[in-house]
Amino acid sequence: MASMSNYQMKVITGDSGYVLQDVPHLTDYIPNLPTYPNPLRSNPAYSVVKQYFVDMDDSVPQKIVVHKDSQRGVHFRRAGPRQKVCFAPEEVHACIVTCGGLCPGLNTVIREIVHSLDYMYGATRVLGIDGGYRGFFAKNTIPLTPKAVDHIHKRGGTILGTSRGGHDTMKIVDSIQDRGINQVYIIGGDGTQKGAALIYEEIRRRGLKVVVAGIPKTIDNDIPVIDRSFGFDTAVEEAQRAINAAHVEAESAENGIGVVKLMGRYSGFIAMYATLASRDVDCCLIPESPFYLDGEGGLLEYIDKRLKENGHMVIVIAEGAGQELLTAKNEQDASGNKLLQDVGLWISQQIKEHFSKRTKSPITLKYIDPTYMIRAIPSNAADNVYCTLLAQSAVHGAMAGYTGFTSGLVNGRQTYIPFNRITESQNKVVITDRMWARLLSSTNQPSFLGPKEIDEFKKEQGPQTQLLEDSGKGAPGKTDTSTNGIKGKNT
């Protein structure tokens, strides 16, 4: 496994607490780099756009809820085409790699990178790396043309293949150098972006004119800073089919229980949003909110109550929920991710065992695990548009000479984010936030938290706005940590 990243963030400060967490540029380590006018100037589709080129000083604030005396805070460089580019079209030799687990939209991102390079910048040499990071040194490359990728967005998966493990920085950079590649597009999650940071650092150490652009991929939506990740919307939509099936099965049986396990190793976003969207779910369990089975306020007591009231119920459980209740196996996958136990199967067994004594009206439990069915579908319309914008932003940034960045949506705007901000933490559901409260009030499930736990969670979140009744006049100067629940506490 690769070593730790030494990624140094460029920070520019300004008036009133303005901070730009900037991304590197080739000129940071290559002096006198020639530039060229952006070919988009003469592109008929774009030449009519008013202010098509992004102003060099444009940046996007990370926090948009402010008070009158707030500091301006952290900003990211706005993505988009620049007046000048650092690559002549014929000079570009790009490659694209997809790593980690599957996610709807991967093919759309690949397609749009190839199309943008060719149709916007006249760059025609693009290679696909076969099967993730190890493909750089262990496999042949795949030539990618606009024609070859024209219809791939209608297919699930990734036409390039993907893998876990196999990251070897030196071998990868050797392969980039040997093949004369000068733009590297890396599509993947937190692990992949850590690997991308190491590749960028080695390229910089060797002084190569090679840009490294990341496109964040995580179906779990666990990447911080960005509004949401591509494929997430599709996953929530597809999860509805599993929840519907569970509901139909549960409703059709006496004391019917449907259990659906959804993705989310460390973050319960898919489970939370699928539950809120469906309205048929009686209980949603996520990794961020610990729960217990037995006794007062426990899950089994709640199930008993719901069955008595309604005759059936649906439980959605994220794959990472309740892992502390199962016996840990301490196994890892090839990338070093902890292998989780099947909590859906476990909870189904626990419920069955508990109600096995109920001989008069026994329960009927059906367990559905739609994980790989959800992951394998093509992206929906909203994700397709999002993937297109992410890919175009990455291409604009790379052509302009930015490197060591991930392209991502921040407060609805496309930005370039330094690698370390993407890899330093994980986006999690904030259970003291309004969105989780909305979920609890829509399912009516217990929070499984006593006053002591609530206090501890609140302390972890930092200072909160006082209720008006508490303070008499609001609480000037205090931070409102509440968001729509889709961002973690660091955002």
Ligand SMILES: Nc1ncnc2c1ncn2[C@@H]1O[C@H](COP(=O)(O)OP(=O)(O)O)[C@@H](O)[C@H]1O
């Ligand atoms: N800390 C790390 N440093 C370098 N490469 C890593 C690191 N973590 C993961 N990788 C590589 O990134 C790729 C994808 O990682 P993985 O965790 O499986 O998926 P994801 O990128 O979706 O989180 C794998 O090839 C893995 O070897």
Ligand SMILES: O=P(O)(O)OC[C@H]1O[C@](O)(COP(=O)(O)O)[C@@H](O)[C@@H]1O
């Ligand atoms: O069976 P696999 O391929 O290891 O994937 C399982 C994991 O992939 C995911 O869907 C996404 O994981 P990554 O973001 O690391 O690709 C997780 O929710 C799930 O735990």
Ligand SMILES: [Mg+2]
């Ligand atoms: Mg990951």
